[in-house]
Amino acid sequence: MTAPIDKLLDYAIPASLSSFVHIGTRVKVPLGRRMVWGFVLGVSTEEREGLKPIAEVPEDSPFFPPHLAAFYQRAAAYYHHPPGEVLRTALPAGITGKVQRVGVVHEKKYHALDAADQPKGARQQEILSWLRERKEAFGSEIGAVFPSPTPVLKRLVELGLVGEEEVERRRDPFFDLPVDADLRPSATEDQGQALAALQQALAAEEFAGFLLHGVTGSGKTEVYLKVIAAALEAGRQALVLVPEIAQTPQLVARFRARFKSGEHSIAVLHSGLSEGERYDAWRAIARGEVHIVIGARSAVFAPLDRLGVIVVDEEHEASYKQAEGFRYNARDLALMRGQREKAVVILGSATPSLVSYHRSREGFLQYLRLHHRVLGRPLPEVELVDLAGRSMEGSLSQEMLDALESNLQVGDQSLLLLNRRGFSPYLLCRECGATFHCPNCAITLTYYQSRRLMRCNYCDYAVAPPTVCPECGGGQIEPEGAGTERLEEELTASFPEARIARMDRDTMTRKGAHQKLVSDMEQGRIDILVGTQMVAKGLDFPGVTLVGVVGADAILNLPDFRSAERAFSLLTQVAGRAGRGERPGRVLIQTYAPTHHALQHASRHDYDGFYLEEIEYRRALEYPPFGHLVNLVISGIEGEKVAEAAERFCDSLQACAGEEVEVLGPAPCPLFRLRGRTRYQILLKSVTRAPLHRLLSRLPALRSALPRTLKLTLDVDPLDML
């Protein structure tokens, strides 16, 4: 059922429906007093008393091939999440709700019949001879050549010269987009070696997991393209996961360029699709018409039947983890799926997650390295700018200003990273020190000068900034610290002649905004691009020779055991944006902690050095990859009750836990209040997974002791614990 019920329910198959009910079919069934949508995960011929019958099987079934039923259930079991909710996440939206919001769209398709007759009308002759040439065509295709052809076609059908049929039409937003020219560079030596290993594994038709570790600009995409071509050649299919499609238009464009010929169909799944487009893409995949699926994390559930290759690009990205509801990690599920379907799984990254790198050293993943940038381009030189003891007027040091100035002089582009949205992270009363907090969340309100408001970045609460301090009545309320909006303003003041643009969640909301900014950068219409971590990802601008990181410390200082890893990875990624063209790049990182190991190793492009140092911290604390974590969050409106219940719940967990599982907490979450709810967390830690899963399987029983007004959320393998 698409309801949060922990178990699967059994229904009788009425004789009249028996030939339509298979694994993967969508069915309407009675549940209590209502009718709900469900999906068939298993079929049995055994007779059983007392089952309610399936009420209806719609025409658009089946939705997924039989072997995926087991995969979905495995995912549900691993994350201890109700199978129905898993299906709701996995399948396209709009088919499981009360109202059927999407449906099949039909279109007329015409074909010339075998008849020598010529019609009398000129228009009829014109269209018929065109159609005889083409053999068959959709109504819309004919309409594109001849204006309003429908009445003419109707007459031709009546005359028996043309046949028509209703066919299902796939809504495809990429259908009309122009395709770039395909460049097929020959493989470098590194790429050749990686490809040989991958193709051998593909030919073996067994599961094989790879970590493709290639510095930025080393040509990982070309490796993906070539392996996928080999898989298609062998009659198998490919699944490509990317962190966020909207941010990787260049990658999608290269796939479309390479596989544009009619024989291979690509489906692109992403959050920007309408429900109808998503539904159509899903159905086309389920019918076996699609050979390559490119998509964000939920594409890991796509109903491909003969998978040969799964690519997880930028595997270290946190966006592979769904942060609410069914909290799965698409990278981990991709490995699970690859094992079940005997596919080759490639995790690609310039900065692999510590966990994946560790798994490659342990032998679970085969390690492939691309050492060099293509065309022998050098990695940029990185300098750390120590801010300690300086007084700066704005956010930028003299070194940074000088570097920007000289880059402007020679006409090169610069990229500045500041991982903070808005104008300033908070407003401060100069007289009494008051700051302004979100009433729903334990966080200061970010000040947005352009819109004259203070906004919570977590719950979107917004309010006009006060002109007098509500605490002391003083009138000196000023922004403290800087976000991208303020940085953009500072730059405009320092470099009035420069063309400056900003890229963050606030400027990228309009449809096509991202595309426009990318093309402006590519065409050299921007001198300085300011942005949040968005600018660090997936973009390839050959004109950028200077990258500046304005506040490295904001990334380092999050209260999370992974903050060093995240900082190393983000800094390395953004540094890799410099010098991808003909001229070498340069990177400046401003920090108050220049000796931090993440910064030191990032500045030397030394992944292994970082790994060897960071892995010892993890080992000492039994954090991943040495221990496995589950984060339990108990939340509710009334803070007192939550604290009390969390305490009691923790005790009962402790009582069940046994020796191997450590139960830590309860502790207030770093975001103690979020969207009006008070939150406590309990962390479970274990060196092996089995005892952890045993404890979690007792959770439904333990949960019933919690008051129903409180919510318990469960996060297996959490990525952040805020």
Next chain:
DNA sequence: AGCACGCCGACT
């Protein structure tokens, strides 16, 4: 989730 049941206070 969504629906029914059941137990308490406030009203015609």
Next chain:
DNA sequence: GTCGGCGTGCTC
């Protein structure tokens, strides 16, 4: 004497 608040339990 009944209407409706929400805490609790169940759904093949």
